[in-house]
Amino acid sequence: MTRRTRRRLIEKEICSCSIFGAMNRSGERFGGGGVIEAIANMHVRGNGLGGGFAAYGIYPHYRDYYAFHLMFTGTSESVKRSSKAEFDAFLHQGFQVVHDEEIPCDDSVWVRDPPLAWRYFVLPDPKGEDAKLSEEDYIVDKVMWVNTRIDNAYIFSSGKDMGVFKGVGFPEEIGRYFMLDREYRGNIWTAHGRFPTNTQAWWGGAHPFGLLDWTVVHNGEISSYGTNRRYLEMYGYKCTLQTDTEVITYAVDLLMRRQRLPIELVARILSPPIWNAIDRMGEKERSIARTLRMVYGPLLMNGPFTIIIAHHGEMIGLTDRVRLRPLTAAARGDMMYLSSEEAPIRLISPQLDEVWTPNGGEPVVGQIRC
Amino acid sequence: MKSFIPPEFQVYRDEDRCDQCRGCERQCSFGVHSYDQDRDSIISDESKCAGCQRCVIFCPMDALTIRPSPSSYRPNSSWTREKMDDLKKQAETGGVILTGCGSDKPFRIYWDHMVLNASQVTNPSIDPLREPMELRTFLGPKPDFLKISGEGKDVAIETEIGPNVVVEAPILFSAMSYGAISYQAFKSLAMAACDFGTFFNTGEGGLPKELRSDYGRCAVVQVASGRYGIDAEYLNCAAAVEIKVGQGAKPGIGGHLPAEKVSSLVAETRMIPEGTDAISPAPHHDIYSIEDLSMLIYALKEATNYEKPISVKIAAVHNFAAIASGIVRAGADIIAIDGLRGGTGAAPKTIRDNVGIPIELAISSVDRRLRDEGIRNSCSLLAAGGIRCSGDVIKAIALGADGVYIGTAALIAMGCTLCQKCYTGRCNWGICTQDPRLAGRINPHIASRRLTNLLRAWSAEIKEMLGGMGINAIESLRGNRDHLRGVGLYEWELDVLGIKGAGE
Numbered sequence: 001m002t003r004r005t006r007r008r009l010i011e012k013e014i015c016s017c018s019i020f021g022a023m024n025r026s027g028e029r030f031g032g033g034g035v036i037e038a039i040a041n042m043h044v045r046g047n048g049l050g051g052g053f054a055a056y057g058i059y060p061h062y063r064d065y066y067a068f069h070l071m072f073t074g075t076s077e078s079v080k081r082s083s084k085a086e087f088d089a090f091l092h093q094g095f096q097v098v099h100d101e102e103i104p105c106d107d108s109v110w111v112r113d114p115p116l117a118w119r120y121f122v123l124p125d126p127k128g129e130d131a132k133l134s135e136e137d138y139i140v141d142k143v144m145w146v147n148t149r150i151d152n153a154y155i156f157s158s159g160k161d162m163g164v165f166k167g168v169g170f171p172e173e174i175g176r177y178f179m180l181d182r183e184y185r186g187n188i189w190t191a192h193g194r195f196p197t198n199t200q201a202w203w204g205g206a207h208p209f210g211l212l213d214w215t216v217v218h219n220g221e222i223s224s225y226g227t228n229r230r231y232l233e234m235y236g237y238k239c240t241l242q243t244d245t246e247v248i249t250y251a252v253d254l255l256m257r258r259q260r261l262p263i264e265l266v267a268r269i270l271s272p273p274i275w276n277a278i279d280r281m282g283e284k285e286r287s288i289a290r291t292l293r294m295v296y297g298p299l300l301m302n303g304p305f306t307i308i309i310a311h312h313g314e315m316i317g318l319t320d321r322v323r324l325r326p327l328t329a330a331a332r333g334d335m336m337y338l339s340s341e342e343a344p345i346r347l348i349s350p351q352l353d354e355v356w357t358p359n360g361g362e363p364v365v366g367q368i369r370c
Numbered sequence: 371m372k373s374f375i376p377p378e379f380q381v382y383r384d385e386d387r388c389d390q391c392r393g394c395e396r397q398c399s400f401g402v403h404s405y406d407q408d409r410d411s412i413i414s415d416e417s418k419c420a421g422c423q424r425c426v427i428f429c430p431m432d433a434l435t436i437r438p439s440p441s442s443y444r445p446n447s448s449w450t451r452e453k454m455d456d457l458k459k460q461a462e463t464g465g466v467i468l469t470g471c472g473s474d475k476p477f478r479i480y481w482d483h484m485v486l487n488a489s490q491v492t493n494p495s496i497d498p499l500r501e502p503m504e505l506r507t508f509l510g511p512k513p514d515f516l517k518i519s520g521e522g523k524d525v526a527i528e529t530e531i532g533p534n535v536v537v538e539a540p541i542l543f544s545a546m547s548y549g550a551i552s553y554q555a556f557k558s559l560a561m562a563a564c565d566f567g568t569f570f571n572t573g574e575g576g577l578p579k580e581l582r583s584d585y586g587r588c589a590v591v592q593v594a595s596g597r598y599g600i601d602a603e604y605l606n607c608a609a610a611v612e613i614k615v616g617q618g619a620k621p622g623i624g625g626h627l628p629a630e631k632v633s634s635l636v637a638e639t640r641m642i643p644e645g646t647d648a649i650s651p652a653p654h655h656d657i658y659s660i661e662d663l664s665m666l667i668y669a670l671k672e673a674t675n676y677e678k679p680i681s682v683k684i685a686a687v688h689n690f691a692a693i694a695s696g697i698v699r700a701g702a703d704i705i706a707i708d709g710l711r712g713g714t715g716a717a718p719k720t721i722r723d724n725v726g727i728p729i730e731l732a733i734s735s736v737d738r739r740l741r742d743e744g745i746r747n748s749c750s751l752l753a754a755g756g757i758r759c760s761g762d763v764i765k766a767i768a769l770g771a772d773g774v775y776i777g778t779a780a781l782i783a784m785g786c787t788l789c790q791k792c793y794t795g796r797c798n799w800g801i802c803t804q805d806p807r808l809a810g811r812i813n814p815h816i817a818s819r820r821l822t823n824l825l826r827a828w829s830a831e832i833k834e835m836l837g838g839m840g841i842n843a844i845e846s847l848r849g850n851r852d853h854l855r856g857v858g859l860y861e862w863e864l865d866v867l868g869i870k871g872a873g874e
Contacts, residue, residue: 291527
């Protein structure tokens with residue numbers, strides 16, 4: 001006789017937000033100052049309960065190592081240190097640590113209850129059964145393990161040559177706290193300002209969400225959350241944070257990394273065309289669109305959203321299929337921008353070659369030329 | 371033997387209105403009304419009245435009222451009138467008490483203890499009159515992964531997907547066999563299913579040959595323990611094939627179509643001699659284990675060239691979730707679960723009212739079980755038994771069903787009043803009878819319109835409720851229990867349903 005499964009009682013977070021992304025399509029790296037300025041221009045879209053950034057190409061000296069960004073939370077320094085000690089012991093069992101240090105921060109910037117933020121540059125060193133996993137699956141497995149099993153320790157960034165920086169506060173405060181304008185240069189930056197309605201402020205709950213080098217910033221509320229979550233659980237994802245963004249991150253990981261589907265198809269899964277439109281397509285296209293909806297219906301993200309997905313060399317903007325949240329795209333020379341509003345783009349790049357509003361469900365893809 | 375059972379219904383005739391047209395006499399197949407020449411008046415034998423209201427609806431003068439008899443025994447919570455009358459019936463006949471329709475006992479109806487969500491502020495509700503709202507549903511297996519080849523314009527899907535059938539709304543007509551119901555009622559269901567873009571289920575009585583070319587494409591054909599009417603053409607003219615293992619109204623037992631209902635066309639369709647009892651055995655005598663079921667599933671797949679989904683219908687009983695998992699692993703593409711309140715044309719009353727579990731709990735536990743085992747994608751889940759309105763449909767889907775079967779609801783749309791006399795074959799509404807005079811009361815063109823109207827109305831209501839939740843495609847509600855809350859339920863019930871209590 002199996003024991004009764006208890007129903008879940010965790011509350012889902014509901015939030016509204018501002019999002020911004022900038023990339024240099026020739027791969028040149030640039031500081032985070034402009035991105036901070038741009039997201040700050042959308043100050044009123046957030047309420048100071050979360051802000052964050054993802055930056056790519058920022059660790060050229062350690063580009064071959066996974067960069068784990070850890071936050072150790074707790075009411076006192078000793079609690080933080082003891083969860084760090086627990087994590088360190090775990091880490092050394094399955095990884096070679098090449099270098100580790102506290103993530104530099106500017107203590108003159110006031111932020112609320114900052115955790116101890118630490119970064120580790122590591123190489124996986126799987127043993128036993130774990131050696132059968134692919135390197136990436138091994139990382140994902142360990143990240144999930146740490147985030148669900150070690151109290152007060154949370155890996156919020158786990159890709160190579162990239163990093164997520166986030167916390168409780170307005171994004172411009174978080175950006176200055178981590179000194180993103182001075183310390184780092186990257187070729188893709190995404191940013192997020194948050195307006196949660198019902199959550200207690202927690203540093204780990206801010207955006208972007210990242211897994212390996214995939215990050216997602218998200219503005220919206222997913223009404224299909226329960227369906228999406230229960231589908232992803234069948235593939236081994238543990239949705240611990242009860243946020244829509246986590247679900248989108250895992251969906252992107254499942255579809256793009258594990259199943260290697262191209263973004264054009266992934267867009268048709270997350271924001272599929274309506275059946276009436278599919279029925280009117282040519283035969284080949286119709287068969288693909290129909291099959292995707294049939295098979296991946298549980299990953300349809302229903303409800304208002306705009307997301308910016310990024311990984312090395314690529315930044316993608318996508319809205320829900322009826323475009324209930326805003327997205328503006330723009331380009332100037334090698335630079336490409338995605339934003340909730342046009343004004344912040346104009347603020348940091350007054351002259352633009354083109355500005356447009358993408359259709360619902362139509363992905364905007366920016367790629368760095370190799 | 372003098373019967374000691376008092377009449378259940380009282381017939382009240384307004385003599386001022388009655389003009390003695392004798393319409394009621396012609397309408398009533400039970401022989402309640404008759405004209406007494408000596409007294410020049412119409413008299414009523416209340417002991418025969420089933421309370422089906424046929425005479426009331428068709429009295430041109432609105433002179434009739436049929437109501438529960440006010441005479442009663444001394445009230446007794448333990449010995450209710452029903453218990454006493456049933457006992458007397460058995461004392462008078464020595465037989466098993468038969469009945470029709472689904473159980474009318476007051477088991478908790480969980481639908482009425484669950485409420486739906488709606489959007490407020492943080493995400494917009496969607497207006498289905500102005501925006502797309504999609505109910506299209508595919509029934510059948512889906513792969514866990516899709517393999518893709520090529521890039522850009524040349525991208526192609528390599529994975530072959532098992533057979534799926536598509537419905538325009540996740541509501542199908544439940545299995546009701548020709549033989550149990552009349553040809554006209556059967557054809558009405560077939561016409562409505564094709565008109566609307568859904569499926570009817572032939573039940574175990576075969577599919578009359580002349581209906582195959584027009585309606586086969588909308589048919590789920592059943593293979594039951596009696597194997598009536600099965601040949602290669604029957605299997606191949608249909609959209610899907612269903613192996614009937616159990617029925618919610620009578621889990622664990624077979625079926626019995628009495629000889630008097632086996633007319634020549636029923637006999638021909640079922641491939642049995644005219645005027646003989648058609649008795650379906652309790653088990654399939656070639657299925658005594660799960661591996662036997664697997665062999666039948668694959669035999670049917672072979673017979674249909676792997677082009678049609680194979681469904682397996684079971685009754686919801688105590689450990690059915692584990693059985694359902696076995697059925698998926700045995701190769702079924704669709705699992706249909708029939709709950710405690712599922713209908714029937716004839717069943718022993720004690721089985722109907724004492725065996726099985728409510729469908730709401732069943733949907734939830736089977737969906738969870740299949741997900742825990744990682745095989746939920748391999749099959750679709752149809753829920754049946756006690757779906758009364760669009761609210762029940764949407765809650766079934768939120769609990770985890772892909773779609774629902776409706777039987778009783780469809781019959782009510784055609785005129786059924788749940789008088790529970792289906793097993794007598796004398797249905798005054800022309801549904802559950804083979805008497806040509808009674809069956810002729812159903813005009814398939816009109817009855818099928820009533821059925822498509824019902825499906826259209828429910829679809830419109832489902833769209834309204836979906837839109838209210840900020841969802842514009844039904845697949846985003848499937849298994850989405852976040853949108854349900856329980857009211858007035860015990861902790862264990864909330865756990866089994868996998869939903870929070872209201873306000874939690």
